[in-house]
Every structure is written in C-alpha cells, then in structure tokens.
Amino acid sequence: MEDKRKLLDQPLHGIYIPIALILFGTWIFSWSYMPYSIAFIAIVFSFRYYEAMKRRSSIDKNIWRDFELMDKTLIAPMTSIYRFKLNREDEILDIPTGHHLACCFIVDGKDEIRFYSPISNQFDAGFFDILVKHYERGKVTRRLAQVQVGQTVKFRGTVGTLNYSPGMAKEIGLIAGGTGITPILQVITRVITDLEDDTKLKLIYGNETERDILLKNEIDEIAAKYPNFDVHYTVTHPEPSWTGSKGYVTREMIEQYAPQISDDNMLFICGPPEMKRSLFAITQEMGWKKENIFCF
Ligand SMILES: Cc1cc2nc3c(=O)[nH]c(=O)nc-3n(C[C@H](O)[C@H](O)[C@H](O)COP(=O)(O)OP(=O)(O)OC[C@H]3O[C@@H](n4cnc5c(N)ncnc54)[C@H](O)[C@@H]3O)c2cc1C
Structure with a gap:
C-alpha cells in the first residue's frame, strides 16, 4: 500500500x-x-x-550528511553502541526492515565506506543507534572509535535488498554470527511489534566466546516473552559451565534449531563473509532452495 x-x-x-x-x-x-x-x-x-x-528525513539516499554523536556505550569486548542525533526530536529513522546505512570516513585521502544496520526501533525518536565491533586494523572502525561526543560522522542511506513483508514465510530461521545480529534484530523487532504478523522466528546465534554474545539479555527477554521466537546460542571457545552448543554453526544445528525445509519457510543469514558463504552452501546441500535463503 x-x-x-x-x-x-x-x-x-x-x-x-x-x-x-x-x-x-x-x-x-x-x-x-x-x-x-x-x-x-x-x-x-x-x-x-x-x-x-x-x-524531511535527516538521512538521504544519495547525499552524505553529518550526524552528531550523542553517546557511545561499550557493551562487549571491542563492541560499542553509538547513538547519533537526528534533525528533530520527534523524528524516527524510517528504515525498511533489514536495511543498512552507509558510513564514510576519509582514510589516507580515500573514501572508505562501510555498512551498519541500525538497532534502534520504530519507537526511538530523535536519534538512531548502531552497534559496531572494532578491529585493531579496521580502517573505519578504528576511526569511529576515536570520534568524541559532539563530533560528526557521515552517513547516507538506506541501502539494502531485503523486502520483508508479514506472511512472506510461515517460519523464518535466523542465523547470525557476531555483529551479523544487527539486521536480524531489525527483523525480530519488526515481527514482534506487529500484532498481525504471526511469523515464527528461530534464531541460531554464533560467537567466539560467551562475552562476545551481543545483546544477550535483550534477546533472552524477547524469547521469554514471545512464544513465536526461539533462540539457540553456540560459541567457539566456551567456558566449562557453558550449556549451549560449541563450535561453528553446523548442518546438525540447523536441522535441530531452524525451521523445517519447506517452500513456506525461509532462512535469513548474516555474519562474516566466510560464514555466509559456508552456510549458503551447507543449507543448499541440505535441500533449502536458493530463493528461500536470504544472505544480508
Ligand atoms: C550489509 C552489512 C551490514 C553490516 N552491519 C554491521 C553492523 O551493524 N555492525 C558492525 O559492526 N559491522 C557491520 N557490518 C560490517 C562493517 O560494514 C565493516 O565491514 C566492519 O565494521 C569492518 O570495517 P573496518 O573498515 O573497520 O575493517 P576493514 O578495514 O574492512 O578490515 C580490517 C580487518 O578487520 C577484520 N574484519 C573486518 N570485518 C570483519 C568481519 N565482519 N568479521 C571478522 N573480521 C572482520 C579482518 O581481519 C580485516 O582484515 C556490516 C556489513 C554489511 C555488508
């Protein structure tokens, strides 16, 4: 409409x-x-x-605009949430589900552009949040970490190809690795806040260690509150007390914790490029059709 x-x-x-x-x-x-x-x-x-x-919206698809950093919060090792100010206090970042913002820094005289999926939702007015993991040798994240409250960063957008609509699948298997949780979180928020959307969501979330699991409290709270949402965690280097799965996301984990293979169901995958490549291959070997798999 x-x-x-x-x-x-x-x-x-x-x-x-x-x-x-x-x-x-x-x-x-x-x-x-x-x-x-x-x-x-x-x-x-x-x-x-x-x-x-x-x-008018603060963000433009084609023009780079400066956004003032209002706040930054360290939430996990090397991972922070950055809050940027929108033009108006009542403005909500109107972003299609699972889409991203492009962020630009000039490094050694060259534009370096990276993508970030806002984690703020359709009720957050006056600002938007991005959750970013820092890499010691990362061109953009190293610069972003140096930005102080009150300084500005260039963004444009939105960018993305997911065309989510309620009812596009009966059940969706969500597979995320590390910061790949950010667009997946948009899908979860969209589904649970729409009373008419009864899509069942099953999340498999992989990380290096337990401390790296981003927004675990928030995800667990959603799982406890919404019967249509389940989560399963796996970590590569667990503590002895860890009760979830161990290691990378495997075929067996997908069989056990993702929806059944069906034309009515879909898989959304987001994580580091190697993870996306390997899971795209594994899920097709399992019998998932290409058109039922979406990789962010
Ligand atoms: C559609 C999309 C949405 C994204 N959303 C987010 C988001 O919400 N939050 C977020 O933190 N990132 C997100 N990313 C990743 C982000 O765009 C950058 O690639 C990342 O921040 C690294 O940028 P950099 O310039 O600091 O590192 P680069 O200079 O590009 O890379 C430097 C080194 O860092 C390491 N590295 C970089 N990226 C990764 C990675 N993803 N996994 C493992 N090691 C890596 C590698 O060792 C690499 O050699 C998204 C990517 C895409 C394509």
Missing part, C-alpha cells in the same frame, strides 16, 4: 487547488485585490515550504 504520509513532505502537496481557487475568485471578484491575494499566497506557500522542509 502506498504510504500517503510521504505526500506531506512535498512542499507543494495540497496547495495547487487552493491557489487556483483564490486566483480565480479574485479574478471574478475584482482585479484590484490581486496583489493582496498574491501576497497571501506567498505567505502561505513560505510557511508550507518551511514546515515541509522541517519534516
């Missing part, structure tokens, strides 16, 4: 017909009032234009 709210952001929406009527009325009534009518139209037009410009 077409989103008619977007029409409000067009400065001239709903203005042509009233202008034509005023001009036509003035022409019939008396030409001598024409300057007053034109002045009135100019005032109304300027006000509408100003209001529409204020309502």
Whole structure:
C-alpha cells in the first residue's frame, strides 16, 4: 500500500487547488485585490515550504550528511553502541526492515565506506543507534572509535535488498554470527511489534566466546516473552559451565534449531563473509532452495 504520509513532505502537496481557487475568485471578484491575494499566497506557500522542509528525513539516499554523536556505550569486548542525533526530536529513522546505512570516513585521502544496520526501533525518536565491533586494523572502525561526543560522522542511506513483508514465510530461521545480529534484530523487532504478523522466528546465534554474545539479555527477554521466537546460542571457545552448543554453526544445528525445509519457510543469514558463504552452501546441500535463503 502506498504510504500517503510521504505526500506531506512535498512542499507543494495540497496547495495547487487552493491557489487556483483564490486566483480565480479574485479574478471574478475584482482585479484590484490581486496583489493582496498574491501576497497571501506567498505567505502561505513560505510557511508550507518551511514546515515541509522541517519534516524531511535527516538521512538521504544519495547525499552524505553529518550526524552528531550523542553517546557511545561499550557493551562487549571491542563492541560499542553509538547513538547519533537526528534533525528533530520527534523524528524516527524510517528504515525498511533489514536495511543498512552507509558510513564514510576519509582514510589516507580515500573514501572508505562501510555498512551498519541500525538497532534502534520504530519507537526511538530523535536519534538512531548502531552497534559496531572494532578491529585493531579496521580502517573505519578504528576511526569511529576515536570520534568524541559532539563530533560528526557521515552517513547516507538506506541501502539494502531485503523486502520483508508479514506472511512472506510461515517460519523464518535466523542465523547470525557476531555483529551479523544487527539486521536480524531489525527483523525480530519488526515481527514482534506487529500484532498481525504471526511469523515464527528461530534464531541460531554464533560467537567466539560467551562475552562476545551481543545483546544477550535483550534477546533472552524477547524469547521469554514471545512464544513465536526461539533462540539457540553456540560459541567457539566456551567456558566449562557453558550449556549451549560449541563450535561453528553446523548442518546438525540447523536441522535441530531452524525451521523445517519447506517452500513456506525461509532462512535469513548474516555474519562474516566466510560464514555466509559456508552456510549458503551447507543449507543448499541440505535441500533449502536458493530463493528461500536470504544472505544480508
Ligand atoms: C550489509 C552489512 C551490514 C553490516 N552491519 C554491521 C553492523 O551493524 N555492525 C558492525 O559492526 N559491522 C557491520 N557490518 C560490517 C562493517 O560494514 C565493516 O565491514 C566492519 O565494521 C569492518 O570495517 P573496518 O573498515 O573497520 O575493517 P576493514 O578495514 O574492512 O578490515 C580490517 C580487518 O578487520 C577484520 N574484519 C573486518 N570485518 C570483519 C568481519 N565482519 N568479521 C571478522 N573480521 C572482520 C579482518 O581481519 C580485516 O582484515 C556490516 C556489513 C554489511 C555488508
């Protein structure tokens, strides 16, 4: 369905017909009032234009814009949540489910562009959050870690190819590795906050150690609250007390914890490139059709 709210952001929406009527009325009534009518139209037009410009989204698909860092919070080893300010306090980052923002830093005179999936939801107004893991030799993440509150970072977007709609699958198996949880979290939030979406979600989340599991409390809370959402964790280097799976995500884990292979079900996979490549191959060997697998 077409989103008619977007029409409000067009400065001239709903203005042509009233202008034509005023001009036509003035022409019939008396030409001598024409300057007053034109002045009135100019005032109304300027006000509408100003209001529409204020309502426009802070983020643009094609133009890089600067966003002020409001806050940063370390949530796991080498991983922080960065909060950036939107233009208006009541603005919500309107981002299609599972889409990303492009972020740009100039490193050694060259534009380095990386993608980040916001984890803030459709109820968070005035800001957006990204969750970023830092790499010691990472070109962009090393620079991002040095940004101080009050300084700005360039973003544009949104970017992405997932076209999520409720009912696109009966059950969705979500397989995430490390920071690959960020777009997966968008899907989870979207499904659990839509009362009419009864898609069943089954998450398999892999990490190096227990301490690396991002947003575990939040994920566990969702699993406890929503019967349509299950989670299973696996870590490569567990503590002796660990009760979840050990090692990388395997075929057996997918058989046990993801939905049954069916044309009605789908798999969404997000993680480091090698993980995505290997899971795409494994799941097809298992019998999943290519068109039922989406890799972010
Ligand atoms: C669609 C999409 C969405 C993404 N969303 C997020 C997100 O929400 N949060 C987030 O933190 N990242 C996300 N990423 C990854 C992100 O875009 C960068 O690739 C990452 O932040 C590293 O950038 P860098 O410039 O610091 O590292 P680079 O300079 O590109 O790489 C330096 C070194 O870091 C290591 N490295 C880099 N990326 C990875 C990785 N993914 N896994 C393991 N080792 C790696 C490698 O050793 C590499 O040689 C996303 C990627 C894509 C494609």
